[in-house]
Structures are given as structure tokens and as C-alpha cells.
Amino acid sequence: MDQAYMGMEEISGSNIKLRRLVETSEDNYIDDEVSQTVQCETTGLGLPVTQGKSPGEMDTVLLHRLYNNLTSERNQLLTSYNNLTTKREQLLTSYNNLTTKREQLLTSYNNLKTEKDQLLTSYNNKVKERDQLQTRFEDMTKNRDNLQRKLQDCQGNWVAFSDSLYQVSLEKKSWEESRQDCLQKGAHLMIINRREEQNFVNQFKKSLWIGLTDSETDGRWKWVDGTRMTTSYWNSGEPNGGRSENCGEVRFYDSENSWNDAPCSIEKFWICEKRVSP
Numbered sequence: 001m002d003q004a005y006m007g008m009e010e011i012s013g014s015n016i017k018l019r020r021l022v023e024t025s026e027d028n029y030i031d032d033e034v035s036q037t038v039q040c041e042t043t044g045l046g047l048p049v050t051q052g053k054s055p056g057e058m059d060t061v062l063l064h065r066l067y068n069n070l071t072s073e074r075n076q077l078l079t080s081y082n083n084l085t086t087k088r089e090q091l092l093t094s095y096n097n098l099t100t101k102r103e104q105l106l107t108s109y110n111n112l113k114t115e116k117d118q119l120l121t122s123y124n125n126k127v128k129e130r131d132q133l134q135t136r137f138e139d140m141t142k143n144r145d146n147l148q149r150k151l152q153d154c155q156g157n158w159v160a161f162s163d164s165l166y167q168v169s170l171e172k173k174s175w176e177e178s179r180q181d182c183l184q185k186g187a188h189l190m191i192i193n194r195r196e197e198q199n200f201v202n203q204f205k206k207s208l209w210i211g212l213t214d215s216e217t218d219g220r221w222k223w224v225d226g227t228r229m230t231t232s233y234w235n236s237g238e239p240n241g242g243r244s245e246n247c248g249e250v251r252f253y254d255s256e257n258s259w260n261d262a263p264c265s266i267e268k269f270w271i272c273e274k275r276v277s278p
């Protein structure tokens with residue numbers, strides 16, 4: 001561009017006609033004769049030969065040089081314009097492709113999000129289901145254990161009454177050995193708290209050690225769980241053993257008041273009691 005303006009200044013200083021021609025050259029005007037002159041007088045490098053020319057011829061040479069420069073520049077600009085147009089179209093295509101891609105990705109993202117939410121819901125439901133099954137499993141395990149215990153109890157000849165199971169021994173032992181036997185079975189020598197229990201034990205019609213003793217302090221009768229005896233069912237005249245009879249038994253079973261105190265070392269049958277959890 002700079003070269004082209006420089007050319008224009010040179011020409012406008014010398015000839016008005018030349019300026020007009022320069023102006024028309026911008027509109028791609030070209031005279032056949034001039035064109036031929038340019039073709040004849042340019043060197044291999046495209047530069048006009050000026051040596052030995054008249055002023056008129058010099059103007060024409062300059063004009064052609066300028067014309068050539070402008071044409072070359074115009075062609076460069078045209079090429080550049082075409083390149084830019086191509087580039088712009090490529091960018092537009094690229095932009096459209098990216099827009100499409102972006103929309104596809106957005107759709108894909110939304111689908112994945114929906115899927116994620118569904119999976120989360122599904123997972124939470126499964127967790128709930130698992131917890132319910134866990135609870136059910138624990139309940140069933142408890143149930144099984146209870147049934148197993150009951151089966152063992154049936155096999156061990158335990159008799160259910162109220163909230164307890166009772167087992168009458170098949171052999172005779174001292175009061176202390178009897179107490180130990182019950183403890184080994186997860187039970188204790190029978191503790192009588194209610195009239196119904198007292199009538200129940202009499203029904204066995206057997207002399208049986210029960211969980212009653214005054215070994216610690218004579219006359220202070222206590223049950224094997226450490227509680228004090230408050231309600232009693234002593235047979236008339238009992239207890240009468242003083243320091244020599246410190247353990248309680250059911251003896252006079254035909255009477256409601258069937259208890260007797262007897263020496264703890266004597267071997268007798270006994271009755272164990274086991275509480276059943278409600």
C-alpha cells in the first residue's frame with residue numbers, strides 16, 4: 001500500500017492527465033496500447049525499464065508501475081479476502097458442528113442425570129429393603145432360639161405354669177447340690193410368691209426341696225434370689241428345726257400349708273423354676 005501511495009504522489013506532481021489515469025486504474029481500467037507497452041518494457045522482475053525515455057514515456061512507465069503494484073495488491077487482497085471467506089465458512093461450519101455437539105452433550109448430560117437420580121432412588125429403596133430384611137432376619141433368629149429353647153425344655157420334662165417352667169428332679173440330692181443343679185440348667189430352686197404357685201407345687205404329691213433357707217440367721221427365712229420370705233405356707237408346728245433344720249421343703253402336699261424345715265444335708269427330690277421371657 002505504502003508503495004502505491006508513493007507512486008501516486010510522484011505522478012500528481014507532474015501531470016493531471018496522469019492522475020486521472022491513476023484514478024481510472026483503480027476501477028480496473030486498462031488501455032490495450034499501454035498494456036502492450038508494459039508487457040514489452042518490463043524486466044524479468046516486472047519492473048519497467050526507464051533509461052533513455054522521454055518525460056511522457058517516463059510518466060507512462062511510472063503509471064504502469066503503479067498500475068502493476070495496485071493490481072498485484074488488489075490480487076493479494078482478493079486472495080486474502082477469498083481465504084478469509086473460506087476461513088469464515090470453515091469457522092461457521094465448525095461453529096455449527098460445535099453447537100450441534102454441545103446440544104448432543106447437553107442431552108446426554110440430562111439423560112445421565114435422570115439415570116443417576118433413578119439409580120439413587122433404586123439404591124435407597126434397596127437399602128430400605130435390606131434393613132427390613134435384616135430386621136426380619138433378627139426377629140426370625142430370636143423366634144428360632146425361643147422355639148429351640150422350648151423344644152429343649154419339652155425334652156427336659158419342664159412343665160409350664162404361668163410365666164415359668166418347672167422341672168421336678170428324678171434323683172435325690174442335698175439342698176445345696178439341688179440348688180447347684182438348677183443353676184446349671186439356667187434355673188433356680190423354686191421360689192413361691194403366689195398362692196397359685198403353692199397349690200401348683202402340691203399337685204406333684206412329692207417331698208421336694210424348694211429355694212428357701214435360714215442358714216445365715218436362724219429364723220430369718222430367705223429365698224435363693226436373696227429376697228426375704230414374706231408370705232409363707234408352713235405346716236402347723238413348722239418350722240421347728242432351729243439350727244439343725246435350715247432348708248425348706250414341700251412335704252405335707254395334701255394340705256395347702258405344706259412346708260417343712262429339714263436338715264439341708266438330707267437328700268431329697270427337688271424342683272427347679274425357670275422364668276420364661278414374655
Ligand code: GN1
Pocket residue numbers: 238240241245260261262263266
Ligand atoms: C420329720 O422324722 P421326724 O418326724 O422326726 C422332719 C421334721 C418335721 C417332722 C414333722 C428329717 O421329723 O423336719 O418337722 O417330720 N424331719 C426330716 O412331723 O424331714
Ligand code: CA
Pocket residue numbers: 238239240241245260261262
Ligand atoms: Ca421341721
